[in-house]
Amino acid sequence: MSTDRRILLGRVAGDFGVRGELKLLSWTDPREAIFRYQPWILRSGDTEREVSGVRGRDTGKLVIATFPGVENREQAEALKGAEIWVTRDRLPPPRPGEYYWVDLEGLAVQTVEGVSLGTVSHLFDTGANPVIVISGERERLVPFVTDTFVKSVDFEAGLIVVDWDPDF
Known part of the structure; x- marks a missing residue:
């Protein structure tokens, strides 16, 4: 198993409010577990960048995140649509009988x-x-x-x- 394989964990759905918070689509279970698997590789088109220190919460309807250095709505809007990837080695081993x-x-x-x-x-x-x-x-x-x-x-x-x- 290669440690450089990547797994898509979610996507930035859009901005949330005026303080630079973001709405995320998370495909982890539970949804807020996405914050455990950092650093993230954010991919937008052909551009990638690594980000660590993202914090957030599940509100019941949405997963809301605060990214380091994103402090206003305009900066948040620039991340809309970015895919959230992690390298396979960031995830815990699967339980017996379960597979990634x-x-x-x-x-x-x-x-x-x-x-x-x-x-x-x-x-x-x-x-x-x-x-x-x-x-x-x-x-x-x-x-x-x-x-x-x-x-x-x-x-x-x-x-x-x-x-x-x-x-x-």
């Missing part, structure tokens, strides 16, 4: 019968469960449901074994 999606990307996928399906391109969430997108001779979508479809994840072998019909 970024750690699954690039792993080989084969059926329980040993048929190679390709490699994990990415994952997405349907609301019911995550789905693995496998790139091979064709693209396959496999629900990431452990014990039912995903039989094992072996990081040392770089392999996910699934109970999936290769013709589907």
Whole structure:
């Protein structure tokens, strides 16, 4: 697992008030956990900068943040739309049976019968469960449901074994 891999944790949604506070979209659980994983890499278009010392709170409806050096509405507005990234090594290890999606990307996928399906391109969430997108001779979508479809994840072998019909 590479420590330079990045994970998107959120986005600056806009300014909040006149003192330079910002509204954030946070994809951490709980939402305010985003403040634990600093420094952040703020990406706006082709521009990136690192920022530390961001403080904030979850108001129940919004996550509000105060960035060092951002003291008025104009400075806050300049950050609107910036993506909040962190390097993978900033996050704690997952609990047993849990996985960071970024750690699954690039792993080989084969059926329980040993048929190679390709490699994990990415994952997405349907609301019911995550789905693995496998790139091979064709693209396959496999629900990431452990014990039912995903039989094992072996990081040392770089392999996910699934109970999936290769013709589907």
